[in-house]
Amino acid sequence: MDLFGSILSVAFFAQVLRLFTPYYLGASAANFSERSGVVNIAIEGFMISAAFSFALFSIVFGNPFAGMFFALIIGILLSLLFALFTIKLKVNQIIAGVGFNLLMAGASKFLIVLIFKSSSNTSRFESFYQIPLLKDIPVIGNISGDYIILFSFALVFIGNHILFKTRFGLRLRSAGENPAAGESLGVNVRLYKLYGVLICGFLASLGGIWLASNQNTYSDGMIAGRGFIAIAAMIIGKWKPVNIFFACIMFAFFEALEILLQVSMPDFPTQIIQMLPYFITILVLIGFIGKTKPPAADGISY
Amino acid sequence: MKAVEFKNITKTFGNFRANDDISFSIEKNSIHCILGENGAGKSTLMKVLFGSYKKDSGEIYVNENPVNFKSPLDAIKSGIGMLYQHFMLIEDFTILENVILGSEITAKTGINYTESKRRLNSLIDKYKLDLNLDDKVSDISIGAAQKTELLKLLYRDSEILIFDEPTAVLSPIEVENFFKIIRNFKEDGKTIILITHKLNEVKEIADEVSVLRKGKLVYSVKRENLDIKELGKQIIGDLELSIVISDDNLQAPEAKAEFEEIDVLLSLQNITLTENGLTKLFNINLDLHKGEILGVCGVEGNGQSELIELISGLNKNYTGLYSKNVRKISLVPDDRLKKGMIKEFSIGENLLMRLPGKNVFSKRLLKEKEQEVIAEYDVRVPEVGDIMENLSGGNQQKAIVAREIKLNCDVIIFSQPTRGVDIKASSFIHQKIYNEKMNGKGILLVSADLDELLALSDRLAVLFKGKIVKIFAGDEFLSGKQNSKELIGKIGQLMIGMEL
Ligand SMILES: Nc1ncnc2c1ncn2[C@@H]1O[C@H](COP(=O)(O)OP(=O)(O)OP(=O)(O)O)[C@@H](O)[C@H]1O
Numbered sequence: 001m002d003l004f005g006s007i008l009s010v011a012f013f014a015q016v017l018r019l020f021t022p023y024y025l026g027a028s029a030a031n032f033s034e035r036s037g038v039v040n041i042a043i044e045g046f047m048i049s050a051a052f053s054f055a056l057f058s059i060v061f062g063n064p065f066a067g068m069f070f071a072l073i074i075g076i077l078l079s080l081l082f083a084l085f086t087i088k089l090k091v092n093q094i095i096a097g098v099g100f101n102l103l104m105a106g107a108s109k110f111l112i113v114l115i116f117k118s119s120s121n122t123s124r125f126e127s128f129y130q131i132p133l134l135k136d137i138p139v140i141g142n143i144s145g146d147y148i149i150l151f152s153f154a155l156v157f158i159g160n161h162i163l164f165k166t167r168f169g170l171r172l173r174s175a176g177e178n179p180a181a182g183e184s185l186g187v188n189v190r191l192y193k194l195y196g197v198l199i200c201g202f203l204a205s206l207g208g209i210w211l212a213s214n215q216n217t218y219s220d221g222m223i224a225g226r227g228f229i230a231i232a233a234m235i236i237g238k239w240k241p242v243n244i245f246f247a248c249i250m251f252a253f254f255e256a257l258e259i260l261l262q263v264s265m266p267d268f269p270t271q272i273i274q275m276l277p278y279f280i281t282i283l284v285l286i287g288f289i290g291k292t293k294p295p296a297a298d299g300i301s302y
Numbered sequence: 303m304k305a306v307e308f309k310n311i312t313k314t315f316g317n318f319r320a321n322d323d324i325s326f327s328i329e330k331n332s333i334h335c336i337l338g339e340n341g342a343g344k345s346t347l348m349k350v351l352f353g354s355y356k357k358d359s360g361e362i363y364v365n366e367n368p369v370n371f372k373s374p375l376d377a378i379k380s381g382i383g384m385l386y387q388h389f390m391l392i393e394d395f396t397i398l399e400n401v402i403l404g405s406e407i408t409a410k411t412g413i414n415y416t417e418s419k420r421r422l423n424s425l426i427d428k429y430k431l432d433l434n435l436d437d438k439v440s441d442i443s444i445g446a447a448q449k450t451e452l453l454k455l456l457y458r459d460s461e462i463l464i465f466d467e468p469t470a471v472l473s474p475i476e477v478e479n480f481f482k483i484i485r486n487f488k489e490d491g492k493t494i495i496l497i498t499h500k501l502n503e504v505k506e507i508a509d510e511v512s513v514l515r516k517g518k519l520v521y522s523v524k525r526e527n528l529d530i531k532e533l534g535k536q537i538i539g540d541l542e543l544s545i546v547i548s549d550d551n552l553q554a555p556e557a558k559a560e561f562e563e564i565d566v567l568l569s570l571q572n573i574t575l576t577e578n579g580l581t582k583l584f585n586i587n588l589d590l591h592k593g594e595i596l597g598v599c600g601v602e603g604n605g606q607s608e609l610i611e612l613i614s615g616l617n618k619n620y621t622g623l624y625s626k627n628v629r630k631i632s633l634v635p636d637d638r639l640k641k642g643m644i645k646e647f648s649i650g651e652n653l654l655m656r657l658p659g660k661n662v663f664s665k666r667l668l669k670e671k672e673q674e675v676i677a678e679y680d681v682r683v684p685e686v687g688d689i690m691e692n693l694s695g696g697n698q699q700k701a702i703v704a705r706e707i708k709l710n711c712d713v714i715i716f717s718q719p720t721r722g723v724d725i726k727a728s729s730f731i732h733q734k735i736y737n738e739k740m741n742g743k744g745i746l747l748v749s750a751d752l753d754e755l756l757a758l759s760d761r762l763a764v765l766f767k768g769k770i771v772k773i774f775a776g777d778e779f780l781s782g783k784q785n786s787k788e789l790i791g792k793i794g795q796l797m798i799g800m801e802l
């Protein structure tokens with residue numbers, strides 16, 4: 001099989017766009033939180049908990065939309081808890097994040113065994129109904145018919161508009177840049193931090209939901225570090241929705257390439273490809289691809 | 303009518319009484335100055351009025367109605383605006399974003415930028431603020447940052463304006479402009495509360511004055527009975543000292559007219575510095591000698607900060623020859639909060655951080671060093687070991703000056719050393735600078751305060767658009783100092799680019 005032919009094919013391109021979805025949702029989640037000044041490294045944890053609870057409730061209710069509804073509610077409740085720790089009680093944000101990551105990973109493992117009597121999977125559940133008409137477009141049907149994928153594309157523009165063109169975004173960013181200045185002008189800084197954390201929980205959960213829905217099951221370890229890669233994408237994207245889009249496309253491209261190589265050239269050491277995105281991340285972090293500067297008050301309790 | 307009335311206001315931080323049972327009132331449509339030493343409680347009282355600090359007890363009336371502001375938002379809604387002692391600007395935002403934050407004009411889909419710009423530009427034109435709304439605050443000068451703060455108040459149409467040491471950062475010409483703006487405000491019926499350490503400004507503009515000392519109101523006087531000497535005495539609370547200090551012109555110590563080639567410590571020859579295509583310094587020729595105070599003046603943003611960065615070694619992208627005969631140079635930077643200290647550290651920690659040969663130190667040494675500074679420089683701290691952020695502005699400055707002098711380098715750069723410092727501490731810092739000169743140090747004194755420059759400098763270089771347009775030296779300078787009014791006039795003209 002001709003490797004370059006496959007890379008240039010529409011199917012490969014479609015695959016990139018699909019893999020892009022969880023990265024972009026996770027990276028946008030992290031970005032909204034950090035723009036409000038709260039570092040949330042628990043994106044991975046939020047994705048795990050949403051993927052698992054989505055699977056659980058989809059099975060319980062026999063309906064993935066019900067599953068999604070409850071998974072999002074749980075995601076938002078958990079982010080309220082995260083906000084309680086980080087904004088109200090001013091616990092160190094990194095420590096809280098590590099705690100949440102460990103908690104979600106552990107809890108999902110435990111519950112799988114408890115509820116599904118399996119060490120690795122939930123049972124299977126039904127897929128989302130795809131969007132009529134759009135799902136019938138040839139080749140890209142499973143992209144254009146997917147609510148969450150479409151939403152994640154729209155999010156590039158919505159996110160950019162909200163952050164940079166609206167009152168809400170301006171105030172949210174002021175909380176992340178210089179909360180004292182915002183407060184001196186009457187901005188309720190902590191409230192905006194709360195919004196940032198809640199939006200983060202919502203978007204990260206959606207990313208987790210998509211991953212589980214894609215497999216029609218939740219299996220332990222399926223998030224596979226995407227929550228952390230999403231944070232890297234946010235940094236490479238310099239906390240800007242449009243740049244983050246390109247960073248996520250890059251990560252998705254390498255992941256798709258890896259899958260392709262595993263199939264077409266089984267002897268090729270795919271670890272090299274796996275390594276590439278991280279290598280690029282490091283290059284970015286040490287300043288090869290322009291300077292990256294987080295919001296000035298990122299990670300500082302206020 | 304009373305615009306503001308304080309009744310028995312008390313505010314404590316721990317056991318420390320920053321405001322102690324303060325009562326007085328501020329007439330509507332007047333300019334009311336509040337004076338007092340560093341740490342007297344001026345900023346605290348204003349923050350209490352503005353709702354950013356919660357008072358322990360007492361009552362506040364605004365326009366004769368009792369108020370109880372829970373946050374600045376409440377105060378803003380009641381028509382109060384405050385310009386903080388330290389800028390409250392978001393570096394990463396544009397001027398426009400900084401100004402509209404919290405009071406945005408919105409359309410259906412988001413912020414209405416066209417309308418916001420239209421409104422702001424008309425204010426900018428009306429008050430001649432000369433700002434470009436799309437500039438990022440991280441790129442603008444201190445003068446422009448100040449104007450951005452003013453624009454924030456104008457935009458919110460505040461009726462009662464609190465200015466906490468607004469002139470500390472401005473050059474004399476900018477101060478004049480600022481006062482013009484303030485007088486316009488008064489003509490528009492607004493009430494102005496002005497905190498300052500400069501008594502000549504008070505004389506010029508105040509309708510009424512209140513003096514705080516150690517958290518208490520100690521003196522109030524109306525314009526008719528204003529007497530600068532008396533004010534000085536009330537501020538310091540010590541008659542003898544005040545006579546020494548409030549002497550209208552600072553005592554001018556002997557200035558040296560001649561320097562030897564052999565005493566050159568630093569030498570700049572044909573130095574040019576370009577940044578992003580803009581020439582920041584052009585063909586600078588300057589020597590600094592042992593035992594010399596070389597003054598540098600200019601309107602903010604005419605190359606002073608670049609000159610300092612270059613000399614202190616922070617910027618190496620120049621052309622020309624820069625040679626130095628000293629190993630280390632110490633620097634008291636202009637922006638103390640950002641460049642001068644780690645504000646989450648105590649005085650002692652900030653000191654030891656810079657002091658050579660103290661890699662390992664005990665708590666005791668830390669405390670000892672801190673107490674040394676506190677005692678020697680009369681730094682007022684709420685508590686020994688408290689973090690720098692909790693010190694009043696002037697006290698932070700004293701601590702930094704103390705640290706840099708203690709480093710004992712052969713060259714010391716002072717940039718705005720007495721910015722925000724009270725009259726007593728100013729004269730103290732001046733004395734210290736003078737002592738260092740007598741110890742044979744070379745001192746570069748960059749300041750916006752011409753009185754300070756004239757009193758201390760042996761030579762004075764005037765910067766305009768990155769060029770040294772004149773160096774006052776020798777007999778011309780010394781005799782000029784006798785008639786300082788005329789000399790200041792000349793310098794002022796040079797600073798804005800007028801040829802003599
Ligand atoms: N947040 C705080 N925590 C503890 N102490 C504080 C705090 N804010 C101010 N103080 C203390 O209260 C006193 C009064 O401070 P304030 O800032 O009101 O002084 P000031 O009169 O404005 O002085 P300056 O002229 O130097 O600005 C100072 O001794 C200061 O150290």
Ligand SMILES: [Mg+2]
Pocket residue numbers: 344345346387466694695
């Ligand atoms: Mg103050």
